[in-house]
Amino acid sequence: MDYKKQLEAYFAEVDEKCLLGLSIDCVIFGFSNNQLKVLVLRWKLTNEWGLPGGFVYKNESVDVAAQRILKERTGLSELFLQQFHTFGEEVRYNRAEISQKLNWPDPSTRKWPNRTVSIGYFALVDFLKVTPSVDFQTDEYRWMDVENLPPLLFDHNHIVEVALKTLQVQLSWQPVGYNLLPEKFTMPELQRLYETILNRPLDPRNFSKKMRALGIIERLEEQRRGGAFKSPYLFRFNKEKYKKALKEGSLAFT
Amino acid sequence: MDYKKQLEAYFAEVDEKCLLGLSIDCVIFGFSNNQLKVLVLRWKLTNEWGLPGGFVYKNESVDVAAQRILKERTGLSELFLQQFHTFGEEVRYNRAEISQKLNWPDPSTRKWPNRTVSIGYFALVDFLKVTPSVDFQTDEYRWMDVENLPPLLFDHNHIVEVALKTLQVQLSWQPVGYNLLPEKFTMPELQRLYETILNRPLDPRNFSKKMRALGIIERLEEQRRGGAFKSPYLFRFNKEKYKKALKEGSLAFT
DNA sequence: ACAAAAGTGTTTGCCTTACACCCATGC
DNA sequence: GCATGGGTGTAAGGCAAACACTTTTGT
Incomplete structure (x- = not known):
């Protein structure tokens, strides 16, 4: 046909x-x-x-x-x-x-x-x-x-x-990333994602602090190798807490 | 028919x-x-x-x-x-x-x-x-x-x-009130509106400060008479600034 | 050794919150 | 004069922003 x-x-x-x-x-x-x-x-x-x-x-x-x-x-x-x-x-x-x-x-x-x-x-x-x-x-x-x-x-x-x-x-009021990133990701990758969506640069020290304070990600022992630079730590989302924040919309990111 | x-x-x-x-x-x-x-x-x-x-x-x-x-x-x-x-x-x-x-x-x-x-x-x-x-x-x-x-x-x-x-x-990120209140209104009226929508009480001192700091309302000389109490001042929205805040969504109210 | 990117802590100022008393008016 | 609601200031704490150097790794 x-x-x-x-x-x-x-x-x-x-x-x-x-x-x-x-x-x-x-x-x-x-x-x-x-x-x-x-x-x-x-x-x-x-x-x-x-x-x-x-x-x-x-x-x-x-x-x-x-x-x-x-x-x-x-x-x-x-x-x-x-x-x-x-x-x-x-x-x-x-x-x-x-x-x-x-x-x-x-x-x-x-x-x-x-x-x-x-x-x-x-x-x-x-x-x-x-x-x-x-x-x-x-x-x-x-x-x-x-x-x-x-x-x-x-x-x-x-x-x-x-x-x-x-x-x-x-x-700005819900977490983003769970479905956009692979299960394990590095802090710089998460930051790039936020920077890309918001279309503006973010300070890595403040970003890391804020993200970890939100309580929806966990740092793993693992690090990623492969570049000619310091190996970054891997993180993953805490699915329960992430979902909770998503539902409540209780998460402020400015 | x-x-x-x-x-x-x-x-x-x-x-x-x-x-x-x-x-x-x-x-x-x-x-x-x-x-x-x-x-x-x-x-x-x-x-x-x-x-x-x-x-x-x-x-x-x-x-x-x-x-x-x-x-x-x-x-x-x-x-x-x-x-x-x-x-x-x-x-x-x-x-x-x-x-x-x-x-x-x-x-x-x-x-x-x-x-x-x-x-x-x-x-x-x-x-x-x-x-x-x-x-x-x-x-x-x-x-x-x-x-x-x-x-x-x-x-x-x-x-x-x-x-x-x-x-x-x-x-929480756009002003509300322009079309809900009469042209001239008092601060307590605006506060009641916010309290009603948010369904929680707000402190009148903090509310007044915050609202006036947002720069979208103007206090008039007039006061409203009629109750057995201190006459409240009347306010009105600054239409230009209100619309700008509405468009930009740049207004944080927490 | 050097290049590339990652990781991290402190200070500052502002914004938010908590809080209580006096004032004006009408009856 | 009294009841009602309106108006206001200050102090403390928490959050956000600014800021720079050291560490790790591969080549």
């Missing part, structure tokens, strides 16, 4: 099984090479990039739909996943342009209304644990630097901006 | 002109008698209360729809109005029960899917400026104490809870 046929079949199935006019877009943040990355996909047979997304089944909550989409894309479940905004502008993007770029079938054959409201979720994932997979609509995935994204499809650049801003605000 | 006919006509119009399966619910907060109030409506010919809400026209952004609904209900425009969450649980409430309580027409005649996703907005309004109006579906409106709401229709109690929590969090 050629791609166009596949697309038609897919849209027919969406029209039948999913809520009409509603979609989900996921901003999947990862952290690698001291940069905050976003997972983006290249659409089949095009050079166009966009965020992973999908539709909500008729008998499925939107939170579960977001989890499902995330799992399909990253292979991971039980992630930190949070709804952050619903995008319902009258005109979010040029539909004709998108249809043309993506070789979409004639919209007049669809039940779909000529407008989509999209619920934005963001996820924080451990870059190393993720094994993104492509589906029939996707040719390739890539982790791109959040500060240096190309023009994306739809209003996805805007969605990423809003997600990033939400993350920055949350950082 | 009797009410049932009106309802049928209304639903037919909604099905034709509005986005299907999507609604908006508004939590309209006011402040009066030292209590945080929510505007609730009693549905026509019932004893059931619920939040004001409505639907989104096909050619209307969700933000504009929320503004329109608010204006219809309060007569006010240019309010502080903010999207705070989208409620998309698979089963948000018992549909049969609601239909029965509200005397809704047979749902099988509608295009509407058997499930609605609702975008929640909250508004902060000056209790005194509001002149709520009832529409054909409403018999009565009432300002109810947010801490003492009766069981509301749909999942509206839950929606109010989430709105209140959002407001509490926002209070």
Whole structure:
């Protein structure tokens, strides 16, 4: 079956099984090479990039739909996943342009209304644990630097901006890092993560003091070797305390 | 035309002109008698209360729809109005029960899917400026104490809870009060507002100091007379500085 | 030995908190 | 004159910010 046929079949199935006019877009943040990355996909047979997304089944909550989409894309479940905004502008993007770029079938054959409201979720994932997979609509995935994204499809650049801003605000009263870093990490790595999200430099002495005072990380005996420099200690999050702080939002980081 | 006919006509119009399966619910907060109030409506010919809400026209952004609904209900425009969450649980409430309580027409005649996703907005309004109006579906409106709401229709109690929590969090990094208080207010009134939202007592000396240090209010020469006690000074917000603080989110109140 | 990055402690000032008495007004 | 609520200052402690040198390791 050629791609166009596949697309038609897919849209027919969406029209039948999913809520009409509603979609989900996921901003999947990862952290690698001291940069905050976003997972983006290249659409089949095009050079166009966009965020992973999908539709909500008729008998499925939107939170579960977001989890499902995330799992399909990253292979991971039980992630930190949070709804952050619903995008319902009258005109979010040029539909004709998108249809043309993506070789979409004639919209007049669809039940779909000529407008989509999209619920934005963001996820924080451990870059190393993720094994993104492509589906029939996707040719390739890539982790791109959040500060240096190309023009994306739809209003996805805007969605990423809003997600990033939400993350920055949350950082000041909730811990961040559990799902973004590997299980064991060094203090400088954690600091780079905070610096990257906040987009400003932090003092390593103050950062270390503050982080350790929060009581959500534990220093291990192990040190990491490998560089021509002093071996850094490894830390890990105390999962219980981290979750507690997350739930209570009781953690001030300024 | 009797009410049932009106309802049928209304639903037919909604099905034709509005986005299907999507609604908006508004939590309209006011402040009066030292209590945080929510505007609730009693549905026509019932004893059931619920939040004001409505639907989104096909050619209307969700933000504009929320503004329109608010204006219809309060007569006010240019309010502080903010999207705070989208409620998309698979089963948000018992549909049969609601239909029965509200005397809704047979749902099988509608295009509407058997499930609605609702975008929640909250508004902060000056209790005194509001002149709520009832529409054909409403018999009565009432300002109810947010801490003492009766069981509301749909999942509206839950929606109010989430709105209140959002407001509490926002209070710590954005100013609140501009749209909740009259133009001129006294320091104790502002303090009551903060105490009410945060649900804890505050020290009047510290509160006054902190508020005045934030630089968003101005003390007027005037004092308010009327009680058997020392006349309190009147204050007003400096609109420019208030808006700036709102935009930047740069205001810490702990 | 040298380059690269990690680790660490002290001081300063500010912001937060705790706390209690007198004042103005209307009745 | 008395009851009611409004207005105000100070002292102490904790938190955040500024700041620089030594240590470890690999090459």
